[in-house]
């Protein structure tokens with residue numbers, strides 16, 4: 001017995017295929033016309049779910065951009081991580097105020113990864129939705145359409161726990177490192193206008209592009225090393241701080257005459273640590289509670305700076321409290337930041353707000369500060385920024401003129417020890433000519449004029465002004 005199979009003719013086959021295709025197109029177009037977008041999406045998702053769960057040994061995790069109203073940290077970590085391993089289709093962008101181009105996984109693109117012999121597939125998906133309202137813009141249906149963005153991560157079912165317990169924390173850690181490398185340092189200052197509301201920060205920021213580094217700072221070498229070592233130790237001591245029950249922060253007091261490099265040292269520390277700087281202008285902060293809000297909204301791994309602390313807060317509060325019963329308006333509750341508010345911020349309960357923070361106060365008059373402010377735990381490290389010494393001069397000459405040896409430098413070094421000249425003044429003199437000979441000659445004249453004042457710097461400068469005036473007239 002033999003079976004006979006009748007094959008359809010080629011013409012019949014083509015016509016059947018054509019009619020099937022036409023039916024499919026018809027069904028699709030009816031579905032598109034009759035079913036609303038969300039319903040279509042619903043069917044698609046269910047269909048997809050059936051295939052991926054019932055008939056597959058794979059599991060897919062979805063990482064949404066938002067968790068309710070809050071941003072989902074995992075999404076942003078995945079964005080950085082997947083962007084770093086993506087080799088085919090990438091989205092690149094340069095956000096406003098940033099300097100480094102960001103690379104992220106392209107839309108609906110799939111990328112493979114491997115972790116502890118587990119094969120994983122990342123996919124970045126964007127969808128338009130009328131239900132969810134993030135990134136809203138006027139949509140094709142007249143209402144507001146928003147873009148929903150999420151990642152999917154697919155892998156074998158049996159690795160579910162390992163992926164959640166080990167791989168995702170690994171992605172989070174990796175993304176932190178990537179974020180640090182790509183970070184553009186920011187200087188945050190208080191907004192001039194107070195706008196309140198969820199998600200609105202009281203800070204406005206600009207790129208911190210200060211060129212100061214420890215290598216360019218003219219200061220005592222031992223002091224420099226002590227600061228760098230102290231910062232390194234601080235970064236490593238998260239667990240120790242927790243163990244001894246201390247908030248993970250460190251206070252620095254930088255004191256010394258104007259122009260000795262206090263602000264430059266802050267910039268050098270920020271560049272070294274890769275930490276943003278928050279400039280706390282105390283005279284603009286209206287109350288202790290506003291100070292508290294500012295602290296809450298400042299990021300971790302940052303440097304909080306209060307410049308000229310003696311001029312920006314009334315440090316007589318404690319004395320006044322004991323000597324006078326009538327209170328100055330400055331000290332009335334809720335008005336301006338008080339010394340006790342500041343002390344609370346340094347090591348009271350508020351100090352536990354935020355982690356890994358450096359707090360720096362600067363002053364030209366350390367003697368004016370309340371001893372309570374200066375004790376360890378509040379200001380842990382005191383750094384005296386002083387006048388320029390021969391070693392500092394050598395470094396500045398090398399930075400500004402690019403030379404390390406010159407006969408005139410020896411003379412200048414001999415003079416600088418006996419005059420109270422700041423590194424800022426030395427720098428100013430060295431900028432006056434590109435010719436090292438002329439610049440050093442000018443510096444020596446400046447030092448000689450100021451030496452006559454026997455350490456009275458202001459007298460020396462005023463003399464120099466007279467000399468310059470004469471020079472101008474002679475020209």
Ligand SMILES: Nc1ncnc2c1ncn2[C@@H]1O[C@H](COP(=O)(O)OP(=O)(O)OP(=O)(O)O)[C@@H](O)[C@H]1O
Nearest residue numbers: 216217218257258259260261262263264423424427
């Ligand atoms: N120690 C230093 N090393 C290198 N450059 C310095 C140093 N000190 C000052 N300068 C130069 O002088 C300029 C002014 O210094 P800076 O603003 O850091 O001084 P300051 O101590 O903060 O002064 P003030 O007390 O007035 O705020 C800097 O931009 C830098 O060019």
Ligand SMILES: [Mg+2]
Nearest residue numbers: 262263264307
């Ligand atoms: Mg300064």
